Amino acid sequence: MARLHVRTGINPDEPDAPVVTLRVDPDGSPGERAVARLGDHCYEGDGVLFLSRTDGWAEHTLDGRRLTVDIAVYPAPLARAGADLAMFPGRSSADPEAVLVLRAETEADPELYARAAPATAVFTGAPDRAPDSDSDSDWPMLLAPPPEE
Known part of the structure; x- marks a missing residue:
């Protein structure tokens, strides 16, 4: 099951800035597996992977x-990641052409969340690993907010 948190200490450039973090298990649910495989379709930044907002x-x-x-993804990149599109009937409220592949919920401090960066950091790994573990094999994937209309 995906684990969602809002926490500080994730961004080394701004360690006091809260970040919404999501830990997905590459062997978990179909949605977690799809999100984990999206990392192969990202571009590399300074210690992070960026999923294009067009994906x-x-x-x-x-x-x-x-x-x-x-987490919303357009069908083409989702199919390239090897996901079975039939597993994801939900659609994004921001763009109905995008497929909802994963939903995660948690209790969050509204004041902490209000200070959080707009991007979501997605970590891939076993559920028992720390959601902010730092290793070359576990760069976070950054997902931007939905595109503006």
């Missing part, structure tokens, strides 16, 4: 203290 994004919703993050 997919993370949608955040905060209702009281309940934070929901939906």
Whole structure:
């Protein structure tokens, strides 16, 4: 099961800045496996992988203290990642052509979340690993917010 958190200490350039983090298990649910494989279709930055917003994004919703993050991906990059599109009937509210591949929820401090960076850091690995583990084989994938209309 994907684990969602809002925490500081993730961005080495701004260690006090909160970041929405998601840990997906590459052997987990179909959605987790699809998100984990998206890393192969990212471009590399300074210790991070960037998923192009033309491929997919993370949608955040905060209702009281309940934070929901939906990962939306267009069908073509999802198919290139080897995902079975039939497994994902949901659609993005930002763009109905994009497929919802994963939803994660957690309780979050609204004040901490309000200071969080707009991008979501996705870490891939076994659920028992720390969500901010730092290794060359586990660069976070950064997902931007949805594209603007």
